[in-house]
Amino acid sequence: MTIPRHIGIIMDGNGRWAESRRLQRALGHKQGAEAFRTLAYYCRDIGMDYLTVYAFSTENWKRDKSEVSAILRILEDYLIEAIEKMAREGLRMRILGDTAPLSERLRKLIAEAHAIADTYTGFTANLCVNYGGRDEILRAAKKSSETGKTFEDCLDTTGLPDPELIIRPGGEQRLSNFLLWQSAYSELYFTNTLWPDFTPKDLDKAIKWYNERDRRFGGR
Ligand code: FPP
Secondary structure, three states: OOOOOEEEEEOOOHHHHHHOOOOOHHHHHHHHHHHHHHHHHHHHHOOOOEEEEEEEEOOHHHOOHHHHHHHHHHHHHHHHHHHHHOOOOOOEEEEEOOOOOOOHHHHHHHHHHHHHHOOOOOOEEEEEEEEOHHHHHHHHHHHHHHHOOOOHHHOOOOOOOOOOEEEEOOOOOOOOOOOOOOOOOOEEEEOOOOHHHOOHHHHHHHHHHHHOOOOOOOOO
């Protein structure tokens, strides 16, 4: 069985998970963050190098103010915890996306997490926050023309291998502006399971499915 080096996940279905239990949507996101925590440790343990998840898109600002602030608050709490224990747990955490519009507090926490991640190597969990694939491509094109660096060196994912596999729980079958450049040859796996219910067993199933794919990259 080949374990992909890099898997991307669109964490969809938190709202429906909560609503079906007559809970507030924010509680679905909280449970979604727990599913992420469990899965990140699992990815580290099975020898993956990168897990990249879509936590907050450039379009998610359109949601109710209370839901937006609940998601950002969960992120904040998560980062505080990560800063405290990520080095001990052999897990690096990075934020991808345009962080400029985020609160100063959140940007400080992100800088702190990145500074710690820079001090060692090993499994990395990337959280996409205020991330959109088109926005990333535009920012990279601008930066590349201003600095003369190659386009790929200006992407948020610079230095990372492209994800071999992208997983979308929650029943929809689309990319929704996630890793548009990097997903050119990714295998796409969809499942109806809602994200808060997604377990390491579901990841095993997706990896098994991935192993049955015939990847040709345009060749024969
Ligand atoms: C999509 O479900 C999920 C989001 C827009 C937010 C995801 C955010 C988190 C899991 C919390 C922060 C993450 C971490 C890992 C600290 P949806 O709300 O669109 O669900 P629905 O389609 O059922 O309404």
